[in-house]
Amino acid sequence: MRAPLSWLREYVDLPAAVTGRDVAERLIAAGLEVETVERLGSDLTGPLVVGQVLAIEELTEFKKPIRYCRVDVGTANGTGEPQSIICGARNFREGDKVAVILPGGVLPGGFEITARKTYGKVSEGMICSVRELGIGDDHDGILVLPPEHEPGTDAIELLELVDEVLDISVNPDRGYCLSMRGLARETATAFGLPLRDPALLDVPEPNDAGYPAHVEDRTACDRLVVRTVSGLRPEAHAPLWLQRRLQKAGMRPISLAVDVTNYVMLEMGQPLHAYDRARLSGPIGVRRARAGEKLTTLDGAARALDPEDLVITDNSGPVGLAGVMGGADTEIADATEEPLVGQAEGTTEIVLEIAHFDPVSVARTARRHKLSSEAARRFERGVDPRAAAAAGQRAVDLLVLLAGGTADPGVTEVAAPAAARGIVIGADHPDRVAGVAYGRETVVRRLQEIGCDVAGTDELTVTPPSWRPDLTDPNDLAEEVIRLEGYEALPSTLPRPPAGRGLNARQRLHRRVGRALAGAGYVEALNYPFLGPGALDALGLPEGDARRTTVRLVNPLSDEAPSLRTTLLPGLLDALRRNDGRGSHELALFETGLVFRPTGHEGTAVRLPVTARPADEEIAALDAALPRQPRRVAAVLAGARERAGWWGAGRPADWADAIEAARTVAREAGVELSVENDQHAPWHPGRCAALYAEVAGEKTLVGHAGELHPRVIKALGLPARACAMEADLDLIEEAASGVPTAPPVSSFPPATQDVALVVDASVPAADVEAALRAGAGDLLESLRLFDVFTGEQLGAGRKSLAYALKFRAADRTLTAEEATAARESAVAAAVERTGAAQRGA
Incomplete structure (x- = not known):
């Protein structure tokens, strides 16, 4: 979610000295992931003003078309005289208002503007495109401004080119932060300031005069609001301020109706869809798709619908994938499109559909059709079901204001009754979870700041707000208290494991x-x-x-x-x-x-419960289903x-x-x-x-x-x-015999004796070594094979094994006779057991 700081200030009165980085630090401390803070226009320097094209001279003697323009920039140039500017774009004409940067200005990217001679003329500035101003990627033509702005008006302020945009990665359980309303609430809480909630609007009561609608599957759609606006000017376009907010939030302006629905979705987090009333046939319905039905969506793709898909319908069949994307047949008609028979050019009547859909249903439909959309992202993460009426009213107000329409008095609302979600939590539960003494007053205050209703003293009954479907148990509420109080305030303590529970x-x-x-x-x-x-x-x-x-x-x-x-x-x-x-x-x-070694007795693994500790029999059955490891x-x-x-x-x-x-x-x-x-x-x-x-x-x-x-x-x-x-x-x-013990250390010197034994080549050296150890007795400390020899002098099939024997007594220095006797005893045992002969004997 991209959140312009200027838009955020509309709902929270942040001090003028607060920057985007300051807001980012507070939001990060509150548990949000702010990836970047983009500073728009930081490398832009004026004068950048509104200019009116007075005259255009076509220069035809060059390889590509070049235009020599006379542009009125008011008094921005200090003289009041028109500027002469060379331009190659063809998408503007005499009388159009354009953005002009005068000599001395610097465009984004460090592009300095000077008066210079080119194509045989002196160009005194530059007429700018969207890409050159850093507000988009379109470089095909010049940015043509609405005609109501006077020449010489500061275009930097008009186009809101200087701003800071916070790019926030929203976790799946924080769907409410995919809106300016949700981010403004977090910002207001982080700075301890009041919030101007954009959803607090006067909404007329539902009545029978509204556009007809019905819902077949109330579990998949528990709320449907329909509003109608008529008498719209087809040629009306979104004003610059609205377009710029959409662009900063990462969306492209398209047409007034679409821009308004996108704007309200970004503002309140509630997706909504606008239909051309002339292209609708009968009441709006919400149901599951039927076998064999197809729908061409707004992206032009013809899609075969699945019976699990939730669709928006009229009498002709599906007209939209619920919560994902609308259908092409009911798309808002642009004023330049071919009008329907008996209809004025462009769309003059709009039906707004605002609904709350089941997150799982929308997520599965989006994945099934490999169709990701901004609306689907929000429905998947949970949308405030009580914001539908306010979002519809906000869209109606904008359409009436910007396109001169009239809001029909009829308001249609189909809603299923919703049970209150009360959570019982001990007032000291966050204290026990965090190991910090917050106190009841702090717990209640923090829960109320996120929109909860709190009742009780030692045991609190907490009703989460409608925009927080992720709050379902006491630990969720404890987490809210902890994050708002600050993770940095949590003490660093080492766990104290009970004795005997280390490594086995x-x-x-x-x-x-x-x-x-x-x-x-x-x-x-x-x-x-x-x-x-x-x-x-x-x-x-x-x-x-x-x-x-x-x-x-x-x-x-x-x-x-x-x-x-x-x-x-x-x-x-x-x-x-x-x-x-x-x-x-x-x-x-x-x-x-x-x-992993199968035993042949494995069976089907049982599915263990997660609500309580499994019984010993269940654990034993699970173990029996596993292979040896x-x-x-x-x-x-x-x-x-x-x-x-x-x-x-x-x-x-x-x-x-x-x-x-x-x-x-x-x-x-x-x-x-x-x-x-x-x-x-x-x-x-x-x-x-x-x-x-x-x-x-x-x-x-x-x-x-x-x-x-x-x-x-x-x-x-x-x-x-x-x-x-x-x-x-x-x-x-x-x-292993148990805990390894250190070998005894004797203070008496060792006596070393070497012996070479000749045995058959088939006799393992290990057998000879075992015989030597057995014959040497307790005085033998170590034995090492240090040489193996074969040769003609030994005879065919014979080998010589040379061993170093080290003798030592624990209580005395051995005599030469004792060491020799032990050696001879070891040799005798080897001769008897392996048939060895002492070499050189």
């Missing part, structure tokens, strides 16, 4: 895992939880794989990804491919999030894991890094993973590790890690040798 164990583990992976050089990548069958095919998942059983969405965002994910890898691998394609080749990404963690790597530099050669990421990422996750839960060779899509069958942890005393598979299968890399367009890890965070949490 699952959430804490989730955060620790994210921090640990980020510290290890991984970047978190959040992806949409949707996938399609193509993504699962690219991963090479076999038929019958549990990950192929998905939850399909009823309304997916994309037909290519209609299901919820069962694994995190598709989204992460797509992010890896996209970043690699854009030049980032050293990549390490991770994600933690939910996956375990939280998982995944990581993907490609390119160099360690870059080359002056410190030495780099190292590409490989399967071991993916396994280490899983161990990093497990360490945050205090869980020790065991790793075994496995074959599991989408990993390489020879470079895939199954990750196990002890859950509830049982060895449980918690994830996989390793290098991706070459076919998967090719199908997804990934970098060569890309690696990935995915694990179940919930299972890892279950495997």
